[in-house]
Amino acid sequence: MSSFRRVCAIVIALFAAASAVGADVQGVRLEDRISLGGHALVLNGAGVRAKLVLKVYVVALYLPRPAKDVRAVFASAPRRIQMNMLMSVPSSEIVDAIIDTMADNSSPAELAAVKPQTDKLVALIRPFKEVKKGDVVTLDFIGGGTNLGWNGKFRGRIPGEAFNRALTRIWLGDKPVQTDLKQKLLGG
């Protein structure tokens, strides 16, 4: 093949490749042209839906008397934290979320002191595989311990006030899972 013919072949090959390429958005290959109802359509544009807000659960705090701050909440007993699930979440994700947010809101010493109880909570949650949309989970602090309830059924008890406080700080601590949620739970 002469060098001229070789160049021609390369140009043709490149041209063919270009016309078959289509668009590539976020690793998704999109055809430049499609056929729909016997009509040829061209790709007008494409982009990424960057984020979406999912509704995970509604959380409610029940107390004997109204409280506006964490200290007043901890001074009240019995108390209930209730979660009404708005979407299904695998129990592994719940366990990760509990461990991460407990760590955000407790000192290393506080965490170490309630490690056996945290392990027990994890052991109670793991067998469920997932909590489903519509499920109601309750964490009741009564008589110095935390009762885990699932759709109205008692699932286990974890002793100790320090543990319940560490758990409650997930929502009401200095670095709560969601700031506006902390305000709402405190009647704000």
Added chain:
Amino acid sequence: MNALLRLTVVASIALCLAGIGRGAEVGGVKLDEKATLAGQELSLNGAGLRTRLVFKVYVASLYLPQRAGDAQAVLGQAPRRIQLNMLRGLSADQLVDAFNEGLDANNSASDLAAVKAQIDQLSGIMRAFKEVKEKDVIALDFVDGTTRVVWNGETKGTIVGAAFNQALTRIWLGDKPVQPDLKKALLGG
């Protein structure tokens, strides 16, 4: 007791009872104002919605017979396709919620009311998916005055009416699109 007084008393009692039973409503969940725990009565101190942000939901693309730079020019053409290539899994409920929020934000109350039956039909079609997975492809094809909902190449339902497809298209191309930069990208950037 005269009739007016009796009516007032009955109405007051009824209102009181209604008040007691009312409770709060957050994120569509009805919460009781009171709970009984170990024989003690507790009151609802507060309640809120836990939300989670997910990123890179889908790639949306728009196919038309001729290129169009604005929504008007898009809606003047047929057939047309809006295609969603999923970048992550979502439950059908999450997908339906996202569509309904986009529909509500971009259509007047009367426009929505006019296509309510079709919106319900779309919700039903998508709920039957149960969930969509990463790499799934959802196409909304507008052909001959009808919207076809196509999931991974299979038509899962058809919804009649140009007005409905316009309302649907405004999710991405309306005045309050789900994402302004996505609207721009769909109109050729």
